[in-house]
Ligand code: SF4
């Protein structure tokens with residue numbers, strides 16, 4: 001690997017591993033009065049935070065490397081892992097650098113975590129972002145606009161600077177570029193997963209949680225430039241799979257590496273889905289708040305945390321399989337994740353209708369042993385390769 | 391979650407009060423109407439307890455089916471274990487809410503309701519969605535099984551402890567543009583606001599009496615158990631009978647009975663007759679376990695523990711805070727009702743409510759029954775425990791079980807915990823008096 005590529009990936013990896021949020025601190029110190037707002041998965045309108053001159057910071061728990069000392073005392077054993085490591089980060093003052101925290105409405109865990117935050121940190125800005133599940137402009141649209149107006153006022157107050165329409169349009173453009181670059185990377189990976197392996201793509205994309213979007217886009221562009229220069233990256237006889245269920249609590253990197261080593265190329269996934277929640281560009285013309293509303297109503301991704309008004313579940317997954325020429329699907333959900341696990345039988349049914357092979361297992365962000373997963377993924381990969389050769 | 395109206399068989403066993411046989415008749419009548427619905431051309435709407443729109447449904451002459459109630463009744467009738475296993479066999483994860491799996495298992499095994507009669511399939515799934523995200527997935531799953539329309543009502547969460555005007559507008563707008571048109575289509579009737587108003591008036595009347603009954607527990611000793619007994623009292627209100635004359639009559643009779651118990655100085659009615667001396671007054675947070683409901687209750691009354699207030703009896707509406715359905719503002723009042731159900735309240739509001747109960751009902755302690763199935767209730771309960779202990783100075787107890795999955799009710803363990811908790815309360819009392 002070229003030294004530039006090594007250092008690029010290393011930089012992203014360090015950003016992901018840095019529980020102290022050093023990069024966020026550095027960003028704040030680089031300008032007077034700078035503020036940072038944290039948010040849980042999946043989707044929040046980061047454009048509004050950015051337009052207030054603040055830094056949106058994605059918080060996705062602490063993976064496998066943080067010892068949970070206090071967090072377990074707050075959650076029963078049958079609750080997923082991300083809230084306990086997130087509370088651990090907060091109680092150990094690692095999130096003190098954040099000037100506020102947003103909790104989007106994706107499940108009861110994150111919803112109740114917002115209340116816990118209010119109780120534990122009464123002096124901090126906390127907001128539950130209640131996304132509409134009604135997608136009619138005159139109903140869900142009107143409601144969501146009001147919610148966005150509240151956020152806009154809150155962020156203006158926190159940052160001490162009103163968010164004018166031009167600033168918001170600019171931020172929308174910045175995030176459009178970021179999203180389209182991520183999507184370009186996803187398309188490139190789908191074409192040549194051996195050039196852009198998921199274990200790298202994920203590390204690079206995840207850096208979006210702490211970097212300003214402009215810097216993150218530049219980081220991805222650099223990766224897109226450097227990765228194809230690696231002459232020893234060659235196609236291997238691996239099966240092409242789509243990974244589903246990973247939109248909130250993140251699997252450990254070891255799990256993604258294990259899948260690759262077990263013979264699977266991940267050609268699409270729902271890792272860190274919030275970064276790609278809106279499909280396509282948001283309009284930079286006209287009323288920018290309305291543009292955010294319209295994009296949410298009409299171009300949100302299909303995922304477990306969102307109500308699907310019409311049609312059968314799994315349409316988007318089947319499309320993804322087709323579009324990415326995948327040979328199978330791996331359901332890979334966090335233990336005790338209600339949205340992902342309740343959605344799964346509906347997705348399975350959709351795949352079965354289409355004759356698409358699938359397998360499933362669960363993880364926790366702190367899973368450290370991958371032998372079983374490796375074996376299962378290996379067997380799955382072998383079986384679908386045999387299937388597609390037959 | 392959710393509430394109410396356990397097996398029609400049980401109230402009769404639990405005592406000889408008239409309200410019980412009345413409730414039993416009402417429930418039996420309802421299930422029988424449901425089983426006849428296809429022949430009689432009546433339309434059936436499946437919906438949920440928290441944030442239910444019973445008056446609105448009834449105003450269209452539609453019959454509600456509440457899958458949560460079927461699940462809890464399956465739990466009490468010891469059928470839920472098999473149903474859950476059936477759902478897991480069909481690919482449902484062991485990790486998720488057992489109400490959903492119990493319902494799906496029951497469906498897969500022929501959809502036989504609690505009275506042994508087959509439940510008709512839904513003509514509409516009314517997904518009114520209050521206080522829990524699992525509801526949304528639940529009906530998305532049912533939609534895969536039934537070829538019928540779904541009406542979705544998204545109710546925003548009261549994260550800041552107050553209902554905002556644009557939240558009410560959002561719900562009303564959904565009622566007007568999503569729910570009512572679908573109810574009209576399925577029933578073939580026009581929306582009749584006067585009829586709805588009349589039903590809401592009846593609701594408020596019954597609600598007054600329910601609140602009186604629940605608040606009778608402020609009396610020392612209490613004439614009722616507001617958790618184990620309470621789940622019977624909320625039955626008609628939380629299910630199919632709000633807005634009906636039957637509902638009003640039931641709550642009037644119930645109130646008179648409790649008034650009589652109070653006058654006679656009797657304690658709560660249990661399956662083994664009137665409870666003896668009240669030794670501990672407790673506030674309870676979290677749903678009960680249904681698979682061993684009687685055994686669970688006995689662990690309390692054998693020790694002289696009476697639950698004087700509970701949050702579970704507020705999942706289908708929080709009336710003791712003053713809310714009543716208001717016939718003058720029919721759709722707005724439904725919106726406010728939906729937003730006010732217990733699990734739709736932010737955690738700080740939940741803590742404040744329990745604090746108020748501990749104070750106003752002069753409780754010696756409070757106990758949390760943490761339910762494995764139910765993230766909506768359970769996430770944050772350990773913090774609630776601490777906060778409540780701190781703010782009230784009253785010690786809390788913590789037990790874990792499940793609603794309808796018998797695998798998660800460890801009787802010996804739970805009994806042990808309850809006993810040591812009550813002993814601790816006793817010692818504290820002796821310490822204070824010494
Ligand atoms: S992992 Fe699943 S259950 Fe846990 S917080 Fe995330 S979405 Fe909710």
Ligand code: SF4
Nearest residue numbers: 391487522524764766
């Ligand atoms: S998670 Fe709780 S509130 Fe939701 S359906 Fe299950 S038991 Fe009811």
